[in-house]
Amino acid sequence: MITPVILCGGAGTRLWPLSRKSYPKQFTRLKGELTLFQNAAMRLKGAEFAPPLVVTGPDFRFIVTEQLAEIGITDATVLIEPAARNTAPAILAAALWLDQREPGAAMVVMPADHAMADGAGFRRCVSAALPVAQEGRIVTFGIRPDRPETGYGWLEMSDPSAAGPQPLQRFVEKPAQPLAEQMLASGQYLWNAGIFLFTAPVLRAAVTAHAPDLLAPVEDAVAAAQPDLDFHRLAPGAWGDLPNLSIDYAVMEKSDALWVQPYDGAWCDLGDWETVRRESPDLGDGVATGGAATALECRNTLLRSEAEGMELVGLGLEDIVVVATPDAVLVADRSRAQEVGRVVQTLKARGAPQAEQAPRDHRPWGWFETLALDDRFQVKRIVVKPGGQLSLQRHLHRAEHWIVVSGTARVTIGEDVTLVSENQSVYVPLGARHRMENPGKVPMVLIEVQTGSYLGEDDIIRYEDVYARSGPEDG
Missing domain, CATH: 3.90.550.10 (Spore Coat Polysaccharide Biosynthesis Protein SpsA; Chain A)
Structure with missing residues (x-):
């Protein structure tokens, strides 16, 4: 074999x-x-x-x-x-x-x-x-x-x-x-x-x-x-x-x-956005779109909306690539599509997290994304797949409020273990040992509101983890 x-x-x-x-x-x-x-x-x-x-x-x-x-x-x-x-x-x-x-x-x-x-x-x-x-x-x-x-x-x-x-x-x-x-x-x-x-x-x-x-x-x-x-x-x-x-x-x-x-078959390495345009279904005049994108009177143009709820509209564009995500938008001449790496280098030199970090942070238990962030609070959407569980952990600089919006969460805070269903919420005090699990058969979605003096992902002390992680990963 x-x-x-x-x-x-x-x-x-x-x-x-x-x-x-x-x-x-x-x-x-x-x-x-x-x-x-x-x-x-x-x-x-x-x-x-x-x-x-x-x-x-x-x-x-x-x-x-x-x-x-x-x-x-x-x-x-x-x-x-x-x-x-x-x-x-x-x-x-x-x-x-x-x-x-x-x-x-x-x-x-x-x-x-x-x-x-x-x-x-x-x-x-x-x-x-x-x-x-x-x-x-x-x-x-x-x-x-x-x-x-x-x-x-x-x-x-x-x-x-x-x-x-x-x-x-x-x-x-x-x-x-x-x-x-x-x-x-x-x-x-x-x-x-x-x-x-x-x-x-x-x-x-x-x-x-x-x-x-x-x-x-x-x-x-x-x-x-x-x-x-x-x-x-x-x-x-x-x-x-x-x-x-x-x-x-x-x-x-x-x-x-x-x-x-x-x-002899079709092959490409999708190495740049111009290749993606060429390999996508042609809507006429060399135009290709993805997601909630609309092209009006455009030629040889790629428009892709990769953000939920974002309508991307191009009017009278020619030889242009536009790719929109929740936290970044690329607008480029399609003849320079192979130079996008320069954009990443420039953003990285400026310290912009968008250079390397995707809006959704994927973890073994599911994923999360930040919806709002300020000096002393952060709001996240967290999705936990069926059977997934975050580590038993605590934070030294923040408290957390969890609101379940879909599914059911099994929540551990200190010695107490409770089930939190849709439209219910729970408060995790600063310094408390806690864990979140999804005991159900459908994804569990919650909104987390963090408040405190420091909201970095490395503010975590992990006690138990079914995924055998040891680094400063949230959850």
Whole structure:
């Protein structure tokens, strides 16, 4: 069986303000009912595929398992990186982990944030390339190009007429427009999708040959990994000293064992808002909208409202991208969509929380968002999923008032445990031990009003937590 390995990190900058560091684009529903991550997990699901192995960071571990459970995948393995170090250490860790448990395992490595509509077609490509991988080759998947794209790397084929796997001639870095046009016209090049198929021992040998400094620290991290609930934490050790290396740069561009498998289906990495516009249903004149957005007499424009209750209207716009969220709005020329990362850098330098923090803060028990904030009070909406419970905790600088507006809460304050139903409220004094749980079968929603001299999320002393958290996370 082939193990799908899904790389689930990301800085959350290229599709700001919808995607942010705290909640990057793979977890959003950019296209359809499923998130990009969920689509990636479903793409390689079938009799010939093992349960997925997901490599992610500590901040995303509960989001990963929750989104997998929503699509019926409960047997995935989740490896938690101590720190983000690009794709080379992450992929090597996955290979070493698999090889310990299934020697010689074949694995397909893919990012979590690509869109690929024809899952069956991609599975056929993987099956076609598998014999080559089992013979000791590394297979990369290339996309048949339909435009002179300058935002992707390209792959030169040895036999453009062949539909099956073939030796790869070379990688081409993101080209300038004239070179991209030449490569498209030649028919000899594919886009580099960043998807690979190989066996674990072959990758280990390639790393040993081309990036040997990676091997020992990653081996140590895998060997000393520790279970954490249903996750596996790679040991920090020397991980923090690993270089920030992509797998392309560390191994693939140096290897002479690379083959390429062409893929003819639709694919994109949704790497900027212009790509999202192009991949969205065209309402005419190149206009695409999302959410409560209306375009009047616009051309080649994207309008997306990602905020409940916000009507976004564009009048007479041309070549414009507008994305509105509850706490931030992006207005950009669509020709500069690939520069949105500069916006994030600028906001981060100013200390604006919108640079990296999403309006909704997702936690293992549910999520919360701030509705109002001033010097001595804060109002939040808190949603607790069925069976979810916040930690037993207390605060040194604030009191809290809880008003249940939907469902039923089981509330612990000191030694008292009570059920609080819709339209009822409870007061949590400053310094009191307390906990909130949802014992019901539907989400529980409450409004929390905090009052006090300090309202930061790190004002928390945690006594018990079913999610085994130890950091200063609210709840």
